[in-house]
Amino acid sequence: MRLLRVGDAGAERPAAFAADGSVVDVSSVVPDYDHRTLNDDTLTTVVDAVTSGDLPVLDPTGVRIGSPVARPGKVVCIGLNYRDHAAETGASIPTEPIVFMKDPSCVVGPHDDVPIPRGSTRTDYEVELAVVVGRTARYLDSPEQSAAHIAGYALSHDVSEREFQLERGGGQWDKGKSCEGFNPLGPWLVTPDEFDPSNAPIRLQVNGSDRQVSSTDQLIFDVHQVVWHLSQFMVLHPGDVINTGTPGGVAMGHADPKPYLRDGDLVEAEITGLGRMRQVFRQA
Numbered sequence: 001m002r003l004l005r006v007g008d009a010g011a012e013r014p015a016a017f018a019a020d021g022s023v024v025d026v027s028s029v030v031p032d033y034d035h036r037t038l039n040d041d042t043l044t045t046v047v048d049a050v051t052s053g054d055l056p057v058l059d060p061t062g063v064r065i066g067s068p069v070a071r072p073g074k075v076v077c078i079g080l081n082y083r084d085h086a087a088e089t090g091a092s093i094p095t096e097p098i099v100f101m102k103d104p105s106c107v108v109g110p111h112d113d114v115p116i117p118r119g120s121t122r123t124d125y126e127v128e129l130a131v132v133v134g135r136t137a138r139y140l141d142s143p144e145q146s147a148a149h150i151a152g153y154a155l156s157h158d159v160s161e162r163e164f165q166l167e168r169g170g171g172q173w174d175k176g177k178s179c180e181g182f183n184p185l186g187p188w189l190v191t192p193d194e195f196d197p198s199n200a201p202i203r204l205q206v207n208g209s210d211r212q213v214s215s216t217d218q219l220i221f222d223v224h225q226v227v228w229h230l231s232q233f234m235v236l237h238p239g240d241v242i243n244t245g246t247p248g249g250v251a252m253g254h255a256d257p258k259p260y261l262r263d264g265d266l267v268e269a270e271i272t273g274l275g276r277m278r279q280v281f282r283q284a
């Protein structure tokens with residue numbers, strides 16, 4: 001099932017796609033999609049309610065779509081997880097996942113404008129497959145156990161400011177990863193029964209031109225390996241978001257002049273099966 005949240009920022013309500021393609025309001029069933037509700041029992045209740053056909057239908061025309069997850073407890077990211085991206089940065093293929101964090105407050109809707117930070121000259125794009133945790137995971141015994149802890153998948157955009165990240169980060173990446181609006185997410189959350197993360201085409205365009213074209217079968221560490229690995233170092237909670245890495249083609253990897261994002265640039269990204277997002281970048 002595809003789950004989404006609609007409404008003005010800070011006032012979104014949970015919704016879902018019915019079998020006929022209509023969007024129905026599920027706020028009478030769950031208060032929101034967050035740490036309280038992204039678990040097997042609640043999601044089963046949502047599916048049953050949507051299937052019943054008794055929920056009110058929403059007209060999505062002109063309505064803002066928010067992030068499909070409200071208030072994630074944390075956003076965990078995996079760096080250099082596609083072979084071509086590692087190569088274009090000059091890095092060696094990692095022997096275990098490279099982990100960093102983003103401030104959860106930078107998660108925004110899939111079509112919201114994204115501010116280019118003041119003083120930025122190297123704002124970069126990174127389309128990614130996101131995993132949303134649905135069950136607390138700690139010290140999983142094997143990657144095979146990961147599937148039971150996943151609520152679903154979403155399209156994510158791990159926006160990065162490369163100078164802040166690499167030259168002003170002091171050895172860590174937070175400054176270049178957690179700027180305002182730097183993690184558009186959505187347009188919906190797709191439950192695992194409707195999406196196969198092992199071989200999904202992934203693509204990003206800037207102003208209509210392809211920049212990143214790949215497939216999730218190029219991941220160095222697949223989804224289940226990533227969830228298992230993270231559970232050895234931190235507790236994963238329902239509603240947490242995991243960005244699994246970006247393929248090659250980012251601006252940083254291009255030959256000069258590098259095509260970093262500028263005021264008015266339109267970025268469109270998609271993963272087959274997870275929908276499409278678009279953001280206009282605006283100088284802050």
